[in-house]
Amino acid sequence: MKNWTLAELQDLYHSPLLELVFKAASVHREHHNPREVQISTLLSIKTGGCPEDCAYCPQAARYHTDVEKNDLMTVNQVETAAKRAKALGSSRLCMGAAWRNVKDNEEFDHVIELVKTVNKLDMEVCATLGMLSEHQAKRLADAGLYAYNHNLDTSEEYYKEIISTRGYEDRLKTLDNVRKADLTVCSGGIIGMGEVVDDRLKMLLTLSNLDPRPESVPINALVAVDGTPLEDQTPVSIWEMIRMVAVTRIVMPTSVVRLSAGRTSMSIEGQALCFLAGAGSIFAGDKLLTTPNPDVFQDLEMFDLLGLTPTEPFAKHEQPQIKEEEVASNGETERWSRPGHKIEANIAYTRKGQEQRRQQLEEKEG
Numbered sequence: 001m002k003n004w005t006l007a008e009l010q011d012l013y014h015s016p017l018l019e020l021v022f023k024a025a026s027v028h029r030e031h032h033n034p035r036e037v038q039i040s041t042l043l044s045i046k047t048g049g050c051p052e053d054c055a056y057c058p059q060a061a062r063y064h065t066d067v068e069k070n071d072l073m074t075v076n077q078v079e080t081a082a083k084r085a086k087a088l089g090s091s092r093l094c095m096g097a098a099w100r101n102v103k104d105n106e107e108f109d110h111v112i113e114l115v116k117t118v119n120k121l122d123m124e125v126c127a128t129l130g131m132l133s134e135h136q137a138k139r140l141a142d143a144g145l146y147a148y149n150h151n152l153d154t155s156e157e158y159y160k161e162i163i164s165t166r167g168y169e170d171r172l173k174t175l176d177n178v179r180k181a182d183l184t185v186c187s188g189g190i191i192g193m194g195e196v197v198d199d200r201l202k203m204l205l206t207l208s209n210l211d212p213r214p215e216s217v218p219i220n221a222l223v224a225v226d227g228t229p230l231e232d233q234t235p236v237s238i239w240e241m242i243r244m245v246a247v248t249r250i251v252m253p254t255s256v257v258r259l260s261a262g263r264t265s266m267s268i269e270g271q272a273l274c275f276l277a278g279a280g281s282i283f284a285g286d287k288l289l290t291t292p293n294p295d296v297f298q299d300l301e302m303f304d305l306l307g308l309t310p311t312e313p314f315a316k317h318e319q320p321q322i323k324e325e326e327v328a329s330n331g332e333t334e335r336w337s338r339p340g341h342k343i344e345a346n347i348a349y350t351r352k353g354q355e356q357r358r359q360q361l362e363e364k365e366g
Helices: 006-013 017-031 075-087 106-119 134-142 156-162 168-180 197-208 238-251 268-276 296-306 344-365
Strands: 036-046 092-097 124-128 147-149 184-186 189-191 216-221 256-259 279-284
Touching: 006 017, 006 197, 006 238, 017 238, 017 268, 036 075, 036 106, 075 092, 075 106, 092 106, 092 147, 106 124, 106 134, 134 168, 147 216, 156 168, 156 197, 168 184, 184 216, 189 197, 189 238, 197 238, 216 238, 238 256, 238 268, 256 268, 268 279, 268 296, 279 296
Parallel strands: 036 092, 036 279, 092 124, 124 147, 147 184, 189 216, 216 256, 256 279
Antiparallel strands: none
16 A cells, blocks of 8 residues: 655646546556446435534534424435435435434434345445444444445644534544444545645545545535535635546545535536546435435436446445344443634624524514
């Protein structure tokens, strides 16, 4: 496994675009079938009300967005959504809950049942539930979970400008706990949050230094949502996305690079270049948790146009077997950090949201 340096990543990123894409495409063909792209579906099983202050997220309770808070979906609801996704070509279902961290309670027990339900449909089951202890990761693994998503978002330095309610080390600790449970790791980031290119490359450097490296690396373009501190961010260009996909492919050649949020603003031509540069997965469906996404039928038309074939489930790893026995807890719980620094922009939008809620209540009462 090659140990990359920041200087090497900088040279790659800033190299002539067509040369970069050609090199990435060559690496991609060494390790993957270039005609296969996995279709995944992201399902929000518990929406809104998150206590964190991630500046990009419309599900943060403190910001005033149009996201409606919903309780956990039922087993029947998730099973129906999974069957529809599978019928439309998805081989992976990723379930997301707007939690800071997983708690050992009835809600987590319910998630365990959801994982078992989707596993029995012969789909790859992924979850993104926030920070996770080793014991909780083992329970998910025994339930048949295939992958756990926990993005680093950006570099450790810039992370402090986006989130103050948890530390970067918490992200890395969670990924370590996931590995200890023998789950596959899905971890990437978001570009377009006001960071510089080096922040993006440092994130990739951190991921590439994990041993083993993540099996999946999502590359998201920020979808700026009204009511969040990043609502006025200028969208990244398609050329920035192509460069990020290409560098990710070269640096982590066996990982699946996932072309994630932000595809609504990409043309088919732009997405084609991303596939050529090494993207091996997309998320299908009209929403990614709460943000817009291209219609699944449009994606199927794009696949037909480009000659792409949806990847079958468990192409890289065997299907996890459900273990019915219970995992005994050692009684220990993780202590997640609460950094003491303040992000003025996030605080301002928290106050703005509180004032808007107060005005709405007064209007209802008045």
